[in-house]
Every structure is written in C-alpha cells, then in structure tokens.
Amino acid sequence: MSEGGIVGEFFSLKEEADADVLTMQVGDFYEFFADDAELVGDVLDLNVSQKSSHGSSYPMAGVPLSELTPYMKQLVERGYRVAIADQYETANGHAREISRVVTPGTLLETTDDDAQYLAGIVRVDDGYGLAFADVTTGRFLVSSVSGPDADSKALTELYRFDPAEVLPGPEIRNDDSFLEAVRERTNASLSLHDANAFAPGKAKHVTREQFGTEALSSIGLDSDGNAPNAEVRAAGAVLSYVEETGAGVLGSMTRLQSYHADDHVELDATTQRNLELTETMHGDRNGSLFDTVDHTKTSAGRRLLKEWLQRPRRSLDLLRERQSNVSAFAESALAREEIRETLGDTYDLERLASKAVSGSADANDLLRIRDSLAVLPAVADSIANAPSLSSSPLAELVARADRAQAERLREELAEALADDPPKTVTQGGLFRRGYDDELDDIIDQHEENLEWFDTLASREKSRTGISHLQVDRNKTDGYYLQVGKSDTDKVPEEYEAVKTLKNSERYVTDELREREREILRLEERRGELEYELFGQLRARIADHAELMQDVGRTLAELDTLASLAVHAVENGWVRPELADSGFDIEQGRHPVVEQTTEFVPNDLRMDDEREFLIVTGPNMSGKSTYMRQVALITLLSQVGSFVPAREARVGLVDGIFTRVGALDELAQGRSTFMVEMQELSNILHSASEDSLVILDEVGRGTATYDGISIAWAATEYLHNEVRAKTLFATHYHELTTLADHLPRVANVHVAADERDGDVTFLRTVRDGPTNRSYGIHVADLAGVPVPVVERSRDVLDKLRQEKAIEAKGGASSEPVQAVFDLGSGEFQQSGEENEQGDQPDDEQKINPETEAVLSELSGVEVADVSPIELMSKVQEWQKRLDDE
Numbered sequence: 001m002s003e004g005g006i007v008g009e010f011f012s013l014k015e016e017a018d019a020d021v022l023t024m025q026v027g028d029f030y031e032f033f034a035d036d037a038e039l040v041g042d043v044l045d046l047n048v049s050q051k052s053s054h055g056s057s058y059p060m061a062g063v064p065l066s067e068l069t070p071y072m073k074q075l076v077e078r079g080y081r082v083a084i085a086d087q088y089e090t091a092n093g094h095a096r097e098i099s100r101v102v103t104p105g106t107l108l109e110t111t112d113d114d115a116q117y118l119a120g121i122v123r124v125d126d127g128y129g130l131a132f133a134d135v136t137t138g139r140f141l142v143s144s145v146s147g148p149d150a151d152s153k154a155l156t157e158l159y160r161f162d163p164a165e166v167l168p169g170p171e172i173r174n175d176d177s178f179l180e181a182v183r184e185r186t187n188a189s190l191s192l193h194d195a196n197a198f199a200p201g202k203a204k205h206v207t208r209e210q211f212g213t214e215a216l217s218s219i220g221l222d223s224d225g226n227a228p229n230a231e232v233r234a235a236g237a238v239l240s241y242v243e244e245t246g247a248g249v250l251g252s253m254t255r256l257q258s259y260h261a262d263d264h265v266e267l268d269a270t271t272q273r274n275l276e277l278t279e280t281m282h283g284d285r286n287g288s289l290f291d292t293v294d295h296t297k298t299s300a301g302r303r304l305l306k307e308w309l310q311r312p313r314r315s316l317d318l319l320r321e322r323q324s325n326v327s328a329f330a331e332s333a334l335a336r337e338e339i340r341e342t343l344g345d346t347y348d349l350e351r352l353a354s355k356a357v358s359g360s361a362d363a364n365d366l367l368r369i370r371d372s373l374a375v376l377p378a379v380a381d382s383i384a385n386a387p388s389l390s391s392s393p394l395a396e397l398v399a400r401a402d403r404a405q406a407e408r409l410r411e412e413l414a415e416a417l418a419d420d421p422p423k424t425v426t427q428g429g430l431f432r433r434g435y436d437d438e439l440d441d442i443i444d445q446h447e448e449n450l451e452w453f454d455t456l457a458s459r460e461k462s463r464t465g466i467s468h469l470q471v472d473r474n475k476t477d478g479y480y481l482q483v484g485k486s487d488t489d490k491v492p493e494e495y496e497a498v499k500t501l502k503n504s505e506r507y508v509t510d511e512l513r514e515r516e517r518e519i520l521r522l523e524e525r526r527g528e529l530e531y532e533l534f535g536q537l538r539a540r541i542a543d544h545a546e547l548m549q550d551v552g553r554t555l556a557e558l559d560t561l562a563s564l565a566v567h568a569v570e571n572g573w574v575r576p577e578l579a580d581s582g583f584d585i586e587q588g589r590h591p592v593v594e595q596t597t598e599f600v601p602n603d604l605r606m607d608d609e610r611e612f613l614i615v616t617g618p619n620m621s622g623k624s625t626y627m628r629q630v631a632l633i634t635l636l637s638q639v640g641s642f643v644p645a646r647e648a649r650v651g652l653v654d655g656i657f658t659r660v661g662a663l664d665e666l667a668q669g670r671s672t673f674m675v676e677m678q679e680l681s682n683i684l685h686s687a688s689e690d691s692l693v694i695l696d697e698v699g700r701g702t703a704t705y706d707g708i709s710i711a712w713a714a715t716e717y718l719h720n721e722v723r724a725k726t727l728f729a730t731h732y733h734e735l736t737t738l739a740d741h742l743p744r745v746a747n748v749h750v751a752a753d754e755r756d757g758d759v760t761f762l763r764t765v766r767d768g769p770t771n772r773s774y775g776i777h778v779a780d781l782a783g784v785p786v787p788v789v790e791r792s793r794d795v796l797d798k799l800r801q802e803k804a805i806e807a808k809g810g811a812s813s814e815p816v817q818a819v820f821d822l823g824s825g826e827f828q829q830s831g832e833e834n835e836q837g838d839q840p841d842d843e844q845k846i847n848p849e850t851e852a853v854l855s856e857l858s859g860v861e862v863a864d865v866s867p868i869e870l871m872s873k874v875q876e877w878q879k880r881l882d883d884e
C-alpha cells in the first residue's frame with residue numbers, strides 16, 4: 001500500500017488513533033478513505049468515489065466541514081468510536097493531527113433528552129467502585145458497593161444509570177460472565193481504557209487535580225497515605241478518559257458527588273423492569289410510569305423526573321420537603337401554571353454549560369444561556385407573590401442558586417451580544433455597539449466606507465454629468481462604477497475600464513480600489529476581533545459552569561415538582577403520610593392502569609401483626625395489578641410524589657423486590673424456571689425486614705408439587721427469617737392455610753362472582769382466602785374442547801386427594817408442626833391424626849370413593865348453591881357412601 005500523499009497521511013493517523021473510524025480534514029471537507037469510506041458509505045449512505053494516490057486507487061467519501069456533526073453523531077450512536085483529525089496551518093504549509101476521539105460516552109452533540117453517562121467500574125477485594133460522568137451536563141457521581149451480593153448491586157447501579165459507555169477496570173476485563181451481565185443490563189459499549197489510569201496513585205492524583213483535595217475528603221474519599229478507595233480509582237479513570245478523548249469538557253465537571261446505596265430504595269434491575277418504570281416490558285416508553293406522570297416543560301426537568309423515579313429515596317426529611325413542594329404547587333394552580341409557562345422558555349442550562357466549557361457553544365447558545373438565566377428571577381417572583389408557594393420550602397429551593405451572580409452573568413451577556421447574531425462566530429456581527437471600543441471604531445470606519453460607496457453614484461453623477469451611472473459590487477469584480485454605453489464619452493480620465501458588457505462599461509478608480517481594500521481589511525479585522533472577543537466571553541461564561549448548573553438544576557427541580565403536582569391534581573392523587581413501617585392505603589389505584597380503565601379501587605392494610613399477605617383469586621381477577629399498585633404507590637411515596645388513593649399511610653421501605661412472570665428471558669438462553677429461581681434467590685438474599693417483596697406465582701414454572709413446596713418454603717423463610725413486608729399471589733390454594741399457623745400471614749383474595757356458570761370479576765380485594773381458580777373455567781371460555789375440560793375437572797379432583805404437606809413455624813414463633821391434607825383441605829397438628837407415627841399406613845387410609853366425596857363436600861361453596869341442589873348433592877353422596 002502506498003505510504004505517501006493524503007491517503008498515506010490518513011493511514012498513518014489511523015494507525016495511531018484508538019478508534020474504529022477516522023475522518024480527516026482536507027481543506028473544506030472531512031474525508032474518509034479506504035475501509036472507513038466503505039463503512040460510512042454503508043452506514044451513513046454517503047457517496048463513495050475513488051481517489052487516486054501514488055499509483056493506487058482508494059475509496060473516498062467526504063462531508064463539508066460544517067456538516068460533520070450529524071454524521072459523526074450517527075456513527076457514535078451506533079457504537080463506533082470516531083477519531084477526528086483536524087488540519088492547521090504551520091510555517092511550512094499545513095499539518096494534521098487527531099484532535100478528538102468521539103465515543104458513545106463522550107459525545108457532546110447529543111440531542112437526546114436522556115442523561116448520557118460514561119461509567120468506570122473497578123473491582124476490589126470486598127466489592128466495586130463506580131464512577132458515572134455525564135459529559136453533556138457535567139454531573140459526576142461516585143459510589144461503592146460491597147458485601148456478598150456486591151456483583152448484583154454493581155450491576156443494579158449500572159442498570160439504573162444505563163450508561164452509554166463503560167470502562168471496565170483491569171480486574172474485570174477478563175471476567176467474561178460479568179461483562180456479559182453488563183451487556184445484558186445496559187446498552188453500553190465497553191471500552192478498554194489504559195489500565196494505568198485505574199492505578200491507585202495515578203487515579204487519585206487526577207481526581208484531586210479535578211475536584212480538589214477538600215472535595216475528596218469532604219465525602220470521605222481522601223484516605224491520605226492509604227490506597228485510595230475503589231470509587232476514586234474509577235473516578236480517576238473516567239476523568240483521564242474524558243481528557244484523553246479530547247472532548248474538552250473536564251471544566252464542566254465542577255462537583256464530585258458521592259452517594260451511598262443506603263440513600264436510595266434498592267430496586268434491582270428485574271424490579272425496575274417489572275414495574276415498568278421507564279418502559280413497558282415490551283420496551284415501549286408509552287404506558288410506562290414515567291410516561292404517565294410526566295408533565296414537565298423542559299428537557300432538564302424530564303431528565304430529573306426520570307432520575308427521581310429510578311432512584312427513590314429513603315430520607316424522610318427530603319421526602320417530606322418534596323411533598324410540601326408538590327403540595328404547595330398543587331394548591332396554587334394559577335401561580336403554578338404561570339411558572340410552568342415561564343419554565344417553557346428555558347433551555348438546558350446544564351448542557352449549555354458543558355458546551356461553553358468545551359468551546360463548542362456559539363453566539364446563539366450564549367443567548368440561550370442569557371434567556372434561561374433570566375427565568376430564575378421571574379419564577380422567584382412568582383413564588384414570592386403566591387402565599388402558599390412562598391411559605392413552602394420552594395422559597396428556599398429557589399434561593400439556593402446565587403441569584404445575584406446569575407443576574408450579573410445575564411447582564412454581561414445581554415450587554416455583549418447582538419439579538420440576532422449569525423450562526424458562525426468568525427464573521428462579525430455578534431456584538432452590540434458599546435461593548436468594545438476597538439470594535440466600535442472598526443464598525444464606524446466600516447460604516448463610513450460603506451456610506452462613501454452608497455453616495456458615490458450621486459456624487460459622480462453630479463461631478464461628471466453622467467446620468468446612467470451606478471455603483472455595484474459582485475464576487476469577481478468587487479466594487480465598480482457602471483456607465484451606460486450612451487454616456488461612456490463623458491467618463492473622466494481617472495476611470496479605468498475593467499469590463500465591457502453589452503449595454504454598459506464597468507470602471508474602477510484608485511480611490512475606489514483603496515476604499516474597497518479598506519472595507520475588506522476592516523471586515524477581516526472585525527471578524528478576527530469578534531472571534532477573539534467571543535472566545536474570551538465564552539471562556540468567562542464557562543468559568544461560571546457551576547453557577548449555570550445550579551440554576552439549571554433549580555429550574556429542573558421546579559419543573560419536576562410542578563409536573564408531579566399537575567398529575568396529582570388532574571388525577572385526584574393524595575399526599576401520603578410517610579411512616580416508619582406498615583401500610584394503610586384506602587381506595588388505592590394503579591397509577592398507569594387507572595388512565596385507561598374504569599378502575600376499581602382497593603385497600604391495603606399491613607402492620608406488625610400482618611406482614612405477609614397471600615393473595616388468591618381467579619385468573620384474570622386482578623392479583624398482579626393489585627400487587628403492582630402497592631409497589632408503585634410505595635415507590636411514588638418515596639419519590640416525594642402524591643399517590644393514587646383516597647388516603648394513604650405508607651411506611652418507608654429500604655428496597656422493593658419483585659418476581660413476576662418472565663417475558664423475554666428465554667431469548668437470553670436461560671429457562672423460565674431458572675430465571676424465576678434466580679430472582680427468588682436474589683430476593684431471599686437481599687430483602688430485609690424493611691423491604692417490600694412482591695411475589696407473583698412463584699413455583700409455577702415447574703412440577704406442581706415442586707412448585708408448591710418451593711412456594712411454601714419461601715413463604716416460611718420470608719415470614720420467619722427475613723420478615724419483609726410481602727404480598728404473594730398464588731394459585732396454590734394450599735398455601736392459604738399457612739395463615740392459620742404463621743402468625744403474621746394473612747389471606748386476601750380478589751373477589752369474583754360466579755352465577756349460572758358465568759364468572760364476573762369484581763376486582764375487589766377482600767380479607768380471607770378463596771379456593772377457586774376458575775382456571776378450568778377460563779379454559780372452557782377459551783374454547784378448549786369439552787372432553788378436555790371435563791377430564792381436567794376429574795384430574796383436579798383426583799390430585800386434591802393425594803398429598804399432604806407439613807407446615808413449619810419459625811424460630812421466632814411457637815414451633816408449629818402441622819399436616820395439611822390436600823384432600824380435606826384442612827390442617828391437623830402432626831401426630832393428631834395418626835398416633836403411631838408421622839405417616840398413616842395403607843390400612844388406615846380411607847377408601848378412594850369416600851375421599852372423593854369428602855373432597856367434593858369441602859369444595860362446595862354453600863352460599864353459591866341453591867338449597868334444592870344442595871339436598872340432591874347430599875342424597876347423592878349418601879348413596880355413594882352406602883355403596884362402599
């Protein structure tokens with residue numbers, strides 16, 4: 001392959017670039033060559049031509065300089081790392097050098113509202129250190145997880161942040177199963193960053209340089225003399241990666257925030273998916289909780305609302321403050337709508353701050369900063385003028401950002417920039433008069449020269465007596481005097497002819513040339529000076545990145561709180577009373593289902609004596625909906641939101657764990673039952689007595705008796721050992737009898753009405769068990785052939801007669817040894833029914849026909865059967881028993 005020329009230069013730059021694709025500036029174009037040209041031809045649909053260089057021919061594709069961004073963005077969003085080599089002038093011509101490698105986690109040009117995190121993760125002996133940076137907003141967070149389930153906690157954090165790019169530390173790089181799990185839970189591309197960047201000494205140095213020693217020690221991360229914490233190693237690696245890829249945004253990372261897993265309600269990845277927080281199980285945004293409650297006016301507000309839903313909090317003070325703010329907004333409709341309208345005029349200040357820092361903000365971006373800063377005093381006034389807002393913590397919230405400094409910054413921009421500046425920053429026309437003396441002087445001179453040209457024609461006409469004379473300008477000839485053919489004889493001698501046209505002649509004069517040169521000189525100087533002044537202004541604004549972030553964050557928070565209030569008011573939600581534990585929800589509803597259905601509200605009561613609810617009820621009756629509704633009301637309460645209920649008292653939880661039917665796991669190569677058991681195992685390990693556990697049909701994926709046994713044992717364990725607040729929906733009615741033996745277990749059921757063979761779902765949750773599934777009824781309704789339906793009824797009856805299960809009380813309660821007889825549906829204390837031993841021997845068993853009669857007897861719903869039918873049943877049973 002040829003080594004010389006443009007293509008040779010491209011190849012050698014490509015060799016040094018740590019990137020999938022290189023684009024190189026050649027004059028006014030960014031060019032791609034060889035394989036890279038083929039790739040962009042395919043992926044971006046660019047035209048590919050051939051370029052001859054040193055005797056060979058290479059595919060070539062290119063885009064004009066100003067159009068690179070959208071193409072580069074598309075490539076990066078598809079997971080490619082794109083290196084950009086820029087051309088610059090040198091004493092002997094020009095040279096080219098890679099100025100930036102754009103990766104999914106360092107793409108500044110995103111137009112997506114969502115946060116875009118770059119994550120670093122480091123494994124240490126007892127856990128993981130994590131760092132998350134959003135280069136588009138300057139957010140930078142670190143955390144660590146430890147303990148026996150550190151793996152799953154680390155993966156949960158990754159799922160929560162859903163980073164665009166992950167930098168795995170040296171200890172993880174070869175751990176294929178961990179990396180596979182990262183891939184499964186996130187859409188991130190994994191990038192290998194220099195292992196040295198994760199080294200303790202280097203990482204600590206970089207992190208200190210960025211945030212200062214004080215910031216590190218204030219969050220307990222500066223372990224002087226010792227090896228730094230794992231999160232510092234992750235943070236250092238992320239920072240050096242941002243620096244190395246050349247995004248130029250380090251300056252926007254103004255604040256190091258550390259969070260502890262305990263600050264948030266634990267929501268594992270499965271639960272976030274099951275509860276359909278930000279997308280439905282089918283991957284749609286529509287129909288998610290976020291989509292339902294989002295009424296925000298700004299993209300920063302939307303980002304924050306999503307973050308709040310994904311990271312519910314545990315601090316009572318913080319939640320009460322948010323509640324008071326939502327409440328204040330809910331009560332002041334007029335002021336709230338005024339504020340929301342004003343917020344609608346803001347731009348994304350956090351993102352604009354990053355653009356200013358990276359030097360990519362143009363004059364219009366700075367105007368957006370100016371206009372958004374102006375919103376803060378306007379909303380502060382609206383808050384001050386509305387009594388229920390000014391007496392709420394909103395007054396304090398809006399005072400958090402330094403308003404005086406924000407106003408100074410706004411004024412500086414207002415005084416500097418023209419209202420309608422051009423898109424490019426090199427042309428001039430950006431600044432107002434009075435901003436800079438030299439610039440004013442240039443503009444005056446420029447105007448004076450333009451004026452000279454404007455009046456030239458009339459001056460010349462009266463001086464020379466030529467009537468057909470005009471002054472004009474075009475690209476090739478510059479300024480000229482144009483004289484009609486009929487008047488050319490009147491042309492004075494200083495006129496120098498430059499072009500002959502059909503009906504006229506063009507001339508220039510020395511003075512005209514001189515003036516023209518002056519105009520060009522002034523225009524060029526103006527462009528240079530404005531560019532320089534603009535760079536200085538942008539840098540001064542960038543120095544206030546932290547202030548812009550504060551203001552942006554404040555406005556986003558107001559937007560989010562107002563959005564929660566709007567949803568509460570429009571849907572009749574109430575402020576839940578937050579308590580230490582337990583639930584008392586009156587007329588609760590499912591926040592999403594209530595939007596599309598005539599919803600039947602339901603109550604929930606759980607306390608120290610009633611911590612475990614077994615939820616039974618026919619198929620399709622609403623068990624899952626009821627349990628999700630409880631989980632979502634709890635979650636919304638810990639976001640600080642109001643909740644869909646008539647009245648609610650919600651005890652704060654440390655985690656919400658769910659296990660519901662798996663949808664798409666088969667595609668990932670694990671059996672449904674395996675996934676079910678992994679999820680159950682995770683819950684049994686992770687939940688605590690302060691957690692809320694939702695189990696839907698545990699054990700269903702295997703043989704019935706295996707299933708019942710597992711469900712049975714899991715119930716005992718959760719009740720006796722974990723003591724989590726649990727709702728467990730099951731079709732194994734056998735489990736309902738546990739309520740008689742485990743002190744804190746209670747039964748509830750979703751009622752259905754069966755009349756003349758028709759089932760009506762009442763959707764009402766009532767105390768007590770139900771022993772009807774109507775599963776066979778649903779099969780019948782679905783058109784399963786009659787012989788199959790009838791045979792299933794027989795089989796069910798038989799099955800009920802066969803086995804017995806033992807219930808165990810917990811260590812904390814009186815031990816209970818009881819035997820549950822599936823045939824009779826009753827419990828007996830063990831030994832009671834059989835003096836000789838644990839198992840009845842064959843002789844002592846009652847005969848099958850008697851058992852069948854007993855079973856039918858126990859299955860009769862007396863209230864549902866007419867007296868005549870009942871009498872004929874009894875007669876039939878007597879006859880069958882007599883026949884034995």
Ligand SMILES: Nc1ncnc2c1ncn2[C@@H]1O[C@H](COP(=O)(O)OP(=O)(O)OP(=O)(O)O)[C@@H](O)[C@H]1O
Pocket residue numbers: 593597598599600601602617618619620621622623624625626763
């Ligand atoms: N309280 C309610 N008010 C109105 N509609 C409801 C209510 N609860 C549930 N539904 C509706 O009933 C349907 C079935 O609900 P759900 O899936 O919760 O039943 P299920 O008892 O869990 O069923 P299965 O046991 O078959 O899984 C859903 O379409 C849901 O929208």
